[in-house]
Amino acid sequence: MSLKNIFTIIKESLNGENHDFTTGSIRRAVFLLAVPMILELSLESVFALVDIFFVGKLGENAIASVGLTESVITLVYSMAMGLSTAAGAVVARRVGEKDLEGAAHAGAQSLIIGFIISIILTAVGMIYAGDILAVMGASKEVVADGAIFTRIMFGGSISITLIFLINGIFRGAGNAAMAMKSLWIASFINILLCPILIHFFGLKGAAMATVTGRTSGVVYQVYHLIKGNGKLKFKILHFGFDGTVVKNIINIAWPATLQFIIASGSWIAVARLVAETGGTAASAGYQIAIRNVIFFILPAWGLSNAAATLVGQNLGAKEIHRAEKSVIITAKYNAVFMGAVMLIFLFFSNHIIRFFTTDAEVIKYGVKALQTFGSAYIFYGIGMVMTQALNGAGDTKTPTWINFICFWLLQIPLAWYLAKPLQMHAGGAFLSIPIAETILAIAAWYFFKRGKWKEVKV
Incomplete structure (x- = not known):
């Protein structure tokens, strides 16, 4: 593929044109889907870094508050991503069937389901904000300073849910450019408001900026779902409750949600162990490292989402060999990208962490965490593609079992054993992550090659 052709495909992918991804060049299809998905999540990861940069100026308590809150609010993200996975799989299958x-x-x-669940999560999070931080092992000072941040973030659960869910619908339809634009709007507003609101309102200003940005993105999405010129146009009649379809979506969504909750729960457990065995400095260093991990994982996640869409649509069109080949090609691209990131983390972690803080103790823990996490980055990339391929086929139960075994039966006990009985403290908790992720990648590859996902009906 020549450089000129690459630029042509990139331009085409960003225009949001309708494409049939069940015919033609697979490599072209991967690029058309992956470019906007990568750009979509790249800006999201830029915001994550901008946010922690400005929050970092408020001190280690603020960093710890944001980190611990987001460790818990990943449960909301898990629900949103579970529903998004289900909606994307069903929408992609129907689009493949024309x-x-x-x-x-x-x-x-799927929007009806998401709205109801997010209302419940909002109420729980706002009422028990301080208790949530305390359960996470935060000090009294962190709870006092951070409860309002936690309360506002949970208050925005509806926006978090809808922006991910609707983007899953767009991606399932093959309109990755629209998903990109909506998240770009949300992220640009976040980035613009974050320093301003933090300046005037302190830590809670960061939460206000995030919720405002997400809500703006949702407004943009809803407009295009109703008035847009893409493949999908939502009408009032589509919202009439359909028990059969709802049951089908829930059957796919609950394992997917549990899948993400399992993964999130393991990160929460590790975050708590780090806070317990290393103190606030270790927790702050860990959170800065995690933000940088997210910065580079989200583009890889975008590439993985491209594989999910291609699997779903091609299974719908009965192009099973094409679906499988799409995943293999995407996995190769992701492995190359993540291999390059691994080298950056191994050799430039000190420079990266120093950009966010000047606290020597926080830097020490942050560098150690970033180097440890980065040591298995290639495996992260391969595992993500294989897992998303299974999810895109509607086989959400297999990745859920893989996550349960690798994270809860392996990573959490291993993190505890390394951190406490072996007295490796925070460093031991860090080490459990690449070990578990590597085993997960191998398991996901094995189940993908077995091929039972090809027989799943949605």
């Missing part, structure tokens, strides 16, 4: 009315109807039903 049933666009069925795709829009399934997407509308």
Whole structure:
């Protein structure tokens, strides 16, 4: 593929044109989907770094508050991503079958489910904000300073849920450019408001900026779902409750949600162990490192989402070999990208962490965490593609079991054993992450090659 052709494909992918991803060049299809998905999540990861940069100026208590809150609020993200996975799988399958009315109807039903669940999560999070931080092992000072931040973030659960869910619908339909634009709007507003609101309102200003940005992105999404000119156009009749479709979505969504909750729960457990065995400095260093990990993982996640869409649509079109080949090609691209990131983390971690803080103790822990996490980055990339391929086929139960075994039966006990009985403290907790992720990648590859995902009906 020549440089000129690459630029042509990039331009085409960003225009948001309608494409049939069940025919033609697979490499071209991967690029058309992956470019906007990578750019979509790249700006999201830029915001994560900008946010922690400005929050970092407020001190280690503020960093710890944000980190611990986001460790817990990943449960909201898990629910949103679980529903997004289900909606994307069903929508992609209907689009592959050329049933666009069925795709829009399934997407509308998933929105009903997401709205109801997010209302419940909002209420729980706002009422028990301080208790949530305390359970996470935060000091009294961190709870006192950070409870309002936690309360506002949970208050925005509806926006968090909808922005990820609707983007899953867009991606399932193959309109990755629209998903990119909505998250860009949300992230740009976040980045613009973050330093301003932090200046006037302190830590809670960061939460206000995030919720405002997410809500703006959702407004943009809803407009295009109703008035847009893409493949899907939502109408009032699509929102009439359909028990059969809702049941189908829930059957795919609950394992996917549990899948992400399991993964999130393991990160929460590690974050708590770090706070217990290393103190506030270790917790702050860990959170800065995690933000940088997210910065580079999200683009890889975007590439993995491209694989999910291609699997779903090609299974719908009965192009099973094409679906499998799409995943292999995407995994190769992701491995190359993540291998380059691994080298950056191993050799430039000190410079990266110093950009966010001047506290020597925080820097020490941050560098150690970043180097440890980065040591298995290639495996992260391969595991993400394989897992998302299974999810895109509607086989959400297999990745859930893989996550449960690798994270809860392996990573959490290993983190505890290394950190406490072996007295490796925070460093031991760090080490459990690359070990578990490597085993997960191998397991996901094995189950993908077995091929039972090809028989899943959605």
